[in-house]
Structures are given as structure tokens and as C-alpha cells.
Amino acid sequence: MPRTSRxxxxxxxxxxxxxxxxxxxxxxxxxxxxxxxxxxxxxxxxLKAGEIGFTCxxxxxxxxxxxxxxTMTLDGVGxxxxxxxxxxxxDGAWALYEAWVKIQTGEAxxxxxxxxxxxxxxxxxxxxxRQLDPYYLAPLWPDSVALAALQAQxxxxxxxxxxxxxxxxxxxxxxAAEANPHAQLRGPVPQGDYQVRPLHTGDCPxxxxxxxxxxxxxxxxxxxLCERPAWITGIDHRIEAHGLGLRDLTDSPSTRTAAERAxxxxxxxxxxxxxxxxxxxxxxxxxxxxxGDGVAVNPSGGALAANPVMAAGLIRIGEAAARIHRGExxxxxxxxxxxxxxxxxxxxxxxxxxx
Amino acid sequence: xxxxxxSPDVLRxxxxxxxxxxxxxxxxQSAFLTGLREGLVxxxxxxxxxxMVPPVEYDPRTAEEIRELVEVGATGTVTTWAWNGLPRxxxxxxxPFAWVLVTLDGADTALxxxxxxxxxxSVRTGMRVRVRWAAExxxxxxxxACFEPYEGPAGPGAAxxxxxxxxxxxxxxxxxxxxxxxxxxxxxxxxxxGLSEQKTIGERCPSCHKVYVPPRGACPTCGxxxxxxxxxxxxxxxxxxxxxxxxxxxxxxxxxxxxAHIALDGAGLALHGRIGGIPYDQxxxxxxxxxxxxxxxxxxxxxRPTGEPDADYDAYKELI
Ligand SMILES: [Zn+2]
Numbered sequence: 083m084p085r086t087s088r089x090x091x092x093x094x095x096x097x098x099x100x101x102x103x104x105x106x107x108x109x110x111x112x113x114x115x116x117x118x119x120x121x122x123x124x125x126x127x128x129l130k131a132g133e134i135g136f137t138c139x140x141x142x143x144x145x146x147x148x149x150x151x152x153t154m155t156l157d158g159v160g161x162x163x164x165x166x167x168x169x170x171x172x173d174g175a176w177a178l179y180e181a182w183v184k185i186q187t188g189e190a191x192x193x194x195x196x197x198x199x200x201x202x203x204x205x206x207x208x209x210x211x212r213q214l215d216p217y218y219l220a221p222l223w224p225d226s227v228a229l230a231a232l233q234a235q236x237x238x239x240x241x242x243x244x245x246x247x248x249x250x251x252x253x254x255x256x257x258a259a260e261a262n263p264h265a266q267l268r269g270p271v272p273q274g275d276y277q278v279r280p281l282h283t284g285d286c287p288x289x290x291x292x293x294x295x296x297x298x299x300x301x302x303x304x305x306x307l308c309e310r311p312a313w314i315t316g317i318d319h320r321i322e323a324h325g326l327g328l329r330d331l332t333d334s335p336s337t338r339t340a341a342e343r344a345x346x347x348x349x350x351x352x353x354x355x356x357x358x359x360x361x362x363x364x365x366x367x368x369x370x371x372x373x374g375d376g377v378a379v380n381p382s383g384g385a386l387a388a389n390p391v392m393a394a395g396l397i398r399i400g401e402a403a404a405r406i407h408r409g410e411x412x413x414x415x416x417x418x419x420x421x422x423x424x425x426x427x428x429x430x431x432x433x434x435x436x437x
Numbered sequence: 438x439x440x441x442x443x444s445p446d447v448l449r450x451x452x453x454x455x456x457x458x459x460x461x462x463x464x465x466q467s468a469f470l471t472g473l474r475e476g477l478v479x480x481x482x483x484x485x486x487x488x489m490v491p492p493v494e495y496d497p498r499t500a501e502e503i504r505e506l507v508e509v510g511a512t513g514t515v516t517t518w519a520w521n522g523l524p525r526x527x528x529x530x531x532x533p534f535a536w537v538l539v540t541l542d543g544a545d546t547a548l549x550x551x552x553x554x555x556x557x558x559s560v561r562t563g564m565r566v567r568v569r570w571a572a573e574x575x576x577x578x579x580x581x582a583c584f585e586p587y588e589g590p591a592g593p594g595a596a597x598x599x600x601x602x603x604x605x606x607x608x609x610x611x612x613x614x615x616x617x618x619x620x621x622x623x624x625x626x627x628x629x630x631g632l633s634e635q636k637t638i639g640e641r642c643p644s645c646h647k648v649y650v651p652p653r654g655a656c657p658t659c660g661x662x663x664x665x666x667x668x669x670x671x672x673x674x675x676x677x678x679x680x681x682x683x684x685x686x687x688x689x690x691x692x693x694x695x696x697a698h699i700a701l702d703g704a705g706l707a708l709h710g711r712i713g714g715i716p717y718d719q720x721x722x723x724x725x726x727x728x729x730x731x732x733x734x735x736x737x738x739x740x741r742p743t744g745e746p747d748a749d750y751d752a753y754k755e756l757i
Pocket of ligand 1: 642645657659660
């Protein structure tokens, strides 16, 4: 039994798979990119597509440059005879949340969650401006790096970090990614020029294509499918005011609230997989999650090593779960974000059964 | 860094997504944007006295509706900034500039915009700036051309404003254009390349043996990759059809005409195309048809009767 579950049903991540994240994948359509990942994650449980109770995906039409783009990847899940399926126009971490709710209601015992993004076809910095307030922000086209840079400068002004400390975060992440064969950037990467000052190239995520998938299962089904299930003992997501100028960019109250509700602070964690696409955002997240030096932060390399948009948050949950599966972690926190400057945040606590 | 050289074998083409989003404004946004057109900046005051600029219609902390408008200064203080050495398309200035969050005199929250400054050394948090108005103003956030450094007295603070204007702005049109390079992937590249030789190439599912055309690379029934390429057609059978009576804009085809599902010989599902070379009211299920290519055409212009006897219903009923 998980130690601290507070929900109607015990639900665990029982399998995780991800693609190699690459700068571009022109030779693959989206379904061609996603399908091997779906096959891998199913193979890890022995489940067939038709045995899955609920399927939920996350992706973005703006990345694909066309409407209803997610329907194309449904071909990869074997959607005939008809399946119970849903989609979120968000990172797959939110698709996982929907699937977790579905299992909590008792309407499914297993769920396949997948997400993907190809950033290579379009100018992703500009594409992401279309998610901003259409009245006051989007007409100015402030790109994702610019908005993160405003947050970084606010942190520097507040004395919470400086440029060398930020560079060290990028370097540590990419050094950790040397052990991650899927990561896009591994090992030493030049800190580079300013992209938008104070952020250098090395403070920014690589732009690339990739996909990820997890399988969730409840109770005894999870125990049957996985030797050491990664129980989701708490999960919550919160959002902050839309206006950037209304927010204290050095803080993330939505992450803090989500973490409290998910039970992060009830007991120590040994691992944190944080979705911090920019080095400066790790500074904020470490602070609000109260992560000490003893916690392994982004042992996978995190989003600074691979940031497939719409999949990078789901990958954080998957990486945290995989460490529990392997016995390398007993209690992990996973975080996903969406929107500018950590606007929306999801926090999950994952625990393995005691040895 | 991973190589960024595209694979030479795959098709690619420019894909432009362009849209003018037309949006209506509520009373607060209308007053704010109309105020910009008139050269003044309005905010809203919440019940606890906080002045928000740009204004919102509901207090993000209490969800209370806010309608109390105030005028604030066109001068303010930078609360954070970021130097943009390489401006991107559509951004407010095409020379290097700073992105800034500015708290205008009299306001308690900050507005995002651009600051025209000679270089990063001349920008700091806490510096004083003022609005540079656009020469032509329409009632949009871009009526503020940018901010510029300002060494002068602070504004008088927030003052009540009725928010009443002649000819208020009630909506905005926000044009957007994104330029993509589209690649159709392996399966669809093979299909499109086949069409250039006037061949129709499907792909067979290794599990259920159905031949998909056009192929998308996966069998939606089995959820596995389709791998074996199969040439289908050229002739096929009309499985079902409809008669189109409304002329589409820009389409040079006389109405009425017939649009049909056509099961090409060897294909496991029907594709669709126009039927020509036969009066529209003589098209029928089971009609045998073949593609007609035009000079330089990249896909069949239409399908016409082959003259063969109609196919037996049992031969195509699974494909309807
Ligand atoms: Zn099949």
C-alpha cells in the first residue's frame, strides 16, 4: 500500500516510454513518431491496445499548424473497435490528470496517456505567443524566451540568483543527461551568447521533437502489471492570474498550493523532476517546493536537456516514476508547467511500496 | 548540438497559417483601448484600492467585478526588464530594445511593453520611462509605440475617470501569421511521390492486410505501422456519392456535379474524388471509373467511366 494516499483508489504509473528527442524529425509524421512509443509502453505491461480502459492525449494544433491535429495520432492507438478517448490541448501531464480522475471515478482501471510535439516545423518562440492574452500581449509578440528573461531579471534583482548560478543549472542538467540516451543535449554545451538578456543560450531549452507515454493502473491491476508501481499519492494543478504584471515573477504561489494539496510537504522527497524549461525557473521551483541539497533534482537532465513541447511535463512524471520502478527512489515529486513564466503548474507525488 | 540538416529524401513545403482574430471588448477593455487611442491610460480600481493597469474586468484575487475606472500617468517605473538584441518579426521595434514591465505612476500593477533605449547598459530596474505614442492610433495596445527613458517629475497619480468617449472602440482585429515548413512524413511522402508518376500507392497493414490509401503510416484498427507499399487502381468502383449543387468560391466547376467515394482496385478503403465524363444524374453505386490526369497535375483531376459493366454490390459492400 502507498504510505500516504488520500484518494478513493490507489492509482500508479506502471510503465513509461519516450522517444529520442531530436532537433527535427522531417521523415516522420506525428503518428509515425508516436507509434513506437505507444508500442514500447504497452510492451512493458503486456497489455494490448484493446485492453486499455481509457486513453488520453496532449498536444497542440499551433505546433502542428493545423486544426484537430491530434486525430491523426489516434491511428496509432488502434481506435477500432471504438475506444474511450479524450484529448487536452496541453502538456500530457494534464492528460494524465484527466486519466487519473477517470480511474478515480471507477470508470476505468487502466489508462494510456501520451503526448507529443513537433516544434521543428514552425518558429516555436513565435508560435507560443499565440497562447498569450490576445488584447494586451499577443499583439506585441513577446516570445517565450523574452518572457522567461523578464522573470530571470526579476530573480537577479531580488538577489536570488545571478548569471553564473544560472549557467551552472544548465551545465548540471546537461551533465546529468549524459546518462539519458533520449535527451537532445547531453554533456557540455557552451553557455553561448545572450538570447534575451540575462538568459544565454545555455539557459534556454533545446527546440525539438518528441513524444512520451505512460500507463496508469489501479490497485491490484497495477501490482500485476508492475513489480514496483509508482503510486500517485497526490496530484493537483493550479493557475495564476493571466496578467504577467499582476504577478510576483520571483514566486510561484500556484506551484506551492498544488504541492501542499498533493502532499509534497507531508514527508521528505528524495527525487524531484521539475519542468523548468529555463534555468531561472528551476530557482523558483526549488524555493517553493523547499528542495534541499539532498534531493536529486532532474537526474534525467530535465527540460534543459530535452523539451518536446506538450510532452516535457509528462516526461517529468514518467522519469520520476521510472526511478521508483527501478528502486532508485522511494518518494518523488514531479512537476509540469504550461504558459509563460510558470503560469500553470501541476504537482504530483509518487511513492514506491516500502522494501 | 544535434545536426539540423534536414533529410534530403523527405518532401517539404511552406505552410502559412494566417488568421485575423476579431474580438469584441467588454466595457473595461473598451475604455482602456479607446483611452489609448485618445492618448491617455486608464486603469481599474479594485475594492481594496489597488489600481490595475492594464485593467481587468474581474479581480483576480476575489473574482469581484471591477468597473471603477481611473486615469493614471503616462510615465512610470521599470519593475523588470530583458534586453532583446535580436528583435523578431512583428515585435514593437525592429532595432534592439528592452522588454519591460512598467508600473505607471498611479498604478499598482505593471504593463508589458517595449522600451527604446540605446543599449542594455542604459536600462535598469527602477529606471523612469514614459509612453511614446504611435503616430496613428486605432484603439489597440500598439497605440503605445513603446516606452522611452524619461527624466522628469512623477505623474499626479490615479484620478477618477468616467471612461466615456465619443465613438468607443468595441472590438479589435488581431492579425496573426505563422510560417511553418510542413513535412508529411515517410508514408505520405511515398504517396505524394507516387502521384507525381500518376501512380496511386497505398500501404498494407501487416496485421489485418487492409491496404490504406492514402496511407498515413499506421493502421487505425491495429495500431501498427503500415509498411508494405502497394500500387492500387488505376480503375475503381463508386461506392457512394453525392450531388453538389452549391458552387464553391474560386472553384471552376459547373454545378451540379458528383463527388464520390471510389474504391480503387486493390485498396482496402475508398478515397474521394469528382466524377466527370458522365451526366451527374447517371452516376450510380457500382459505376466503374478511372482517373483523368491533367497536364502537370499532381493528383487526378477527376474520375470518368471506364465503360466496363458495373461492379457487383457484393464486390464493394465492405468498403462503403
Ligand atoms: Zn491492421
